[in-house]
Amino acid sequence: MGETTDEITDEAIAEGEAAEAAEAAEGEAGTRAPTARQAPGEVPRPTGIGPLGWLRWGWRQLTTMRTALILLFLVALGAVPSSIFPQRDQAPEKVAKYVEDHKTLAPWLDRFSLFDVFSAPWFAAIYILLFVSLAGCVVPRAVKHYRSMRARPPAAPRNLGRLPQSASYETDDAPEDVLAEARRVLRGRRFRVDVSGGAASAEKGYLGETGNLLFHLALLALLFALGLGNLFGYRGNILLTEGKSFANSLSQYDDFKPGRAFGGDDLSPFSITLDDFTATYETKGDKRGQATDFHAKIRYRNSPDAKEKSWDLRLNHPLKVGGAKLYLLGHGYAPVFTVRDAKGNIAFQDAVPFLAMEPRNLTSEGVIKAPDAEPEQLAFYAILWPTAMASEDQKQIVSAFPGAIRPVVTISSFKGDIGLDSGTPQSVYKLEGVGRTLQPIKDGQKLLEPGESFKLPGNAGTITFDGLREYATMSVNRDPGRLPALIAAVLAVLGVATSFMVRRRRVWVRASAGKGGRTVVEVGGLTLGNPTSEFDDIVTALRGPGHEAPEAEPAPENEPQNEPETAETEAEAGPAGHDPDTEPKE
Numbered sequence: 015m016g017e018t019t020d021e022i023t024d025e026a027i028a029e030g031e032a033a034e035a036a037e038a039a040e041g042e043a044g045t046r047a048p049t050a051r052q053a054p055g056e057v058p059r060p061t062g063i064g065p066l067g068w069l070r071w072g073w074r075q076l077t078t079m080r081t082a083l084i085l086l087f088l089v090a091l092g093a094v095p096s097s098i099f100p101q102r103d104q105a106p107e108k109v110a111k112y113v114e115d116h117k118t119l120a121p122w123l124d125r126f127s128l129f130d131v132f133s134a135p136w137f138a139a140i141y142i143l144l145f146v147s148l149a150g151c152v153v154p155r156a157v158k159h160y161r162s163m164r165a166r167p168p169a170a171p172r173n174l175g176r177l178p179q180s181a182s183y184e185t186d187d188a189p190e191d192v193l194a195e196a197r198r199v200l201r202g203r204r205f206r207v208d209v210s211g212g213a214a215s216a217e218k219g220y221l222g223e224t225g226n227l228l229f230h231l232a233l234l235a236l237l238f239a240l241g242l243g244n245l246f247g248y249r250g251n252i253l254l255t256e257g258k259s260f261a262n263s264l265s266q267y268d269d270f271k272p273g274r275a276f277g278g279d280d281l282s283p284f285s286i287t288l289d290d291f292t293a294t295y296e297t298k299g300d301k302r303g304q305a306t307d308f309h310a311k312i313r314y315r316n317s318p319d320a321k322e323k324s325w326d327l328r329l330n331h332p333l334k335v336g337g338a339k340l341y342l343l344g345h346g347y348a349p350v351f352t353v354r355d356a357k358g359n360i361a362f363q364d365a366v367p368f369l370a371m372e373p374r375n376l377t378s379e380g381v382i383k384a385p386d387a388e389p390e391q392l393a394f395y396a397i398l399w400p401t402a403m404a405s406e407d408q409k410q411i412v413s414a415f416p417g418a419i420r421p422v423v424t425i426s427s428f429k430g431d432i433g434l435d436s437g438t439p440q441s442v443y444k445l446e447g448v449g450r451t452l453q454p455i456k457d458g459q460k461l462l463e464p465g466e467s468f469k470l471p472g473n474a475g476t477i478t479f480d481g482l483r484e485y486a487t488m489s490v491n492r493d494p495g496r497l498p499a500l501i502a503a504v505l506a507v508l509g510v511a512t513s514f515m516v517r518r519r520r521v522w523v524r525a526s527a528g529k530g531g532r533t534v535v536e537v538g539g540l541t542l543g544n545p546t547s548e549f550d551d552i553v554t555a556l557r558g559p560g561h562e563a564p565e566a567e568p569a570p571e572n573e574p575q576n577e578p579e580t581a582e583t584e585a586e587a588g589p590a591g592h593d594p595d596t597e598p599k600e
Contacts, residue, residue, distance in 0.1 A: 078147075085143055089141060092131065092136070092137050099112065148230065149234060156227050162220070167206055170524055170538070171522070175538070179538065180537065182536045184532045186533070188533060189526060190525075192533055196556060199555045200521060205218045205519075217519065222513050226509065226513040228505055228506075228508065228512070229510050238495075238498070239502055248273055248490075248491075250270040250489070251269040251487060251489050251490075252489075253488075255367060257483070259285060260286050262282055262283060263281065264281070283318060284314060284336035285314065287312060288310055291310045292309055293345055310488075311326055312324070312326075312333070317336075339492070344486070345485065345487065346367060347482055348482075349480075350480040350481045351364070353384040354477075354478075355384070355389075361387035362384040365483045366380050367380065368396070369443055371397075376400050377397070377399055377400075377413045379395070391430065391431060393428040395426045395445060396425050396426070397424050398421060398422070399423075400419070401417060401418070401419040418482050422461060423461070423462045424461050427458030427459070428445065428452045429455055431447065432445075433451060455472070462478075465479070519540070520539065521537065521552060522539075
């Protein structure tokens, strides 16, 4: 009995505690917020998009049309310093002078490669990013455009009267016959036609978008061609005096700029000889002395075993030889001198190219070096006046005409160590060591005309002005990307012209049974840009001979125009008349 009482008592206590707990739970539930307002349970925090996601995001940003335009602007902006500061590949002497004149600024400019803009790493980075951006933008767009061209024309909207151009009429022909006639008429006008659901859908004008894509692809090809030329081409300058020859080897170039992937062994074994150079000048009037024509008579061989041929080299009339083009750049005078040393031996005998000091009348300067003279080496600084005459004040000599009518040379003589034996390279247009190792000869100045000689004081030697020749400066240029670049440029122009001339057009024809057994025909048109008369011609052809095209029904004032009511045509009726999937990302 006692056990039973104890068990009952324990059960009662347990039941009481359970009841109290239930009442407490109900009280708490009454005071808590509704389930919808309760904070959700603990959820794992996002871990980010990860490296692959960031790469996708970066690629999408790089391949947008906006980024391509920014990079194109940066390429143009990066080329600006090349027109402000001298460039090493074009005028190294001007760069050296600029560095000498701007000792503080020039090192910073050189640090940022502003004297070698087109070889700078930052310019190459912009160029490569532009190439990748265009490729990533245009190629997928071209694929989508091709698929769009192969797809069926979009289905007809429910209400053709809402389109910018629309018309309707009744006919006794059956709906099937009307749609068959519509197919024939539209195909005759080079529309792509699809008949389904009691309506004919037609479109054409993809050539405009094709031209747009052609322009961008041609721009991409142009960039590739320029890069191809910079990699595998070369450019070199030579100076050739009348009677001298040039063989296409690195040692005979005065200046040579190879492409990054070009090797010296890739030079073609051609050779040229300059027989004669002729310059023609105006002789009267205000333009007296102005050059009117230059031409160089040369002989060339494509290879040592090839037959020799002749060519008249002129400005803008280059010679194609050995896979390269030879251009005529400029000209000047090369006086011929004979130098004999104190023993009477010939220490120097050759033509010496002079550089123009005054381009209009070709007053020129040059140096003659005779390192083989004995017992002391001889050197001379000379000034040439092609047509010498006295100045107005009668105090100095000037040149009155660029042609060699009365050539006169003034000589300043030096003796000592020229410095060539040390192995240090020197400019052929400058005397080194004047006042140190090379001393001026007293009373060693003289005016000479062709055929005259000057015996140096102290029996140091003799110099003779034998005559005057001319020289021509030429550029040898090999650019394997030239022809691809030309083709790409032509295609780009054609693409732009086509994109402006051809517009996308769509026409829908619906035929349905009307009252009295007649057929109601509805025609709607959508043209990129302003409507054209082509739609009226199509309606006239559908109605048949003897029927004039009805006036186009304007869209309701309170309803938006160009609002196709199917998902497929809604995308096609945008401002540009293109499928948004085929448009460039922006």
